[in-house]
Amino acid sequence: MIYKNKTMNEKDIHDILDQVQTDHLFMENRVCRVCGVEKSLLADFYKCRKDHTLRSSYSYECKECAKTRVLENYYNDSVGTCDICGSIDTKLKDNICKSCNRALKEFGNNIDTLQKAVLYLERNK
Ligand SMILES: [Zn+2]
Numbered sequence: 543m544i545y546k547n548k549t550m551n552e553k554d555i556h557d558i559l560d561q562v563q564t565d566h567l568f569m570e571n572r573v574c575r576v577c578g579v580e581k582s583l584l585a586d587f588y589k590c591r592k593d594h595t596l597r598s599s600y601s602y603e604c605k606e607c608a609k610t611r612v613l614e615n616y617y618n619d620s621v622g623t624c625d626i627c628g629s630i631d632t633k634l635k636d637n638i639c640k641s642c643n644r645a646l647k648e649f650g651n652n653i654d655t656l657q658k659a660v661l662y663l664e665r666n667k
């Protein structure tokens with residue numbers, strides 16, 4: 543893999559890039575830090591800074607890996623065991639499942655009402 547600007551310092555690169563814009567980046571590849579695959583810098587990496595003329599403005603993980611990471615985080619946050627009813631591998635919002643969320647909403651998230659509901663249920667067992 544060849545880095546065209548390897549011997550230049552940041553300022554030199556900046557001066558040149560001001561003129562040539564992103565043209566020089568079209569042929570550039572980057573090895574993704576996550577999957578280790580060499581991909582096209584412009585096509586396969588997300589920009590993470592405003593200045594799109596700099597190599598350093600592009601992410602060190604490819605778009606595929608970025609998507610995978612975001613999705614994994616999303617699912618980690620929202621799938622699990624419900625704190626109230628204990629159903630497992632269920633979609634969660636604030637640690638409780640959809641049904642429990644709905645139930646709480648029906649009770650207006652009112653602790654007093656819910657406690658009375660518990661007493662009612664115990665009385666009528
Ligand atoms: Zn990757």
Ligand SMILES: [Zn+2]
Pocket residue numbers: 624625626627628629638639640641642643
């Ligand atoms: Zn639940």
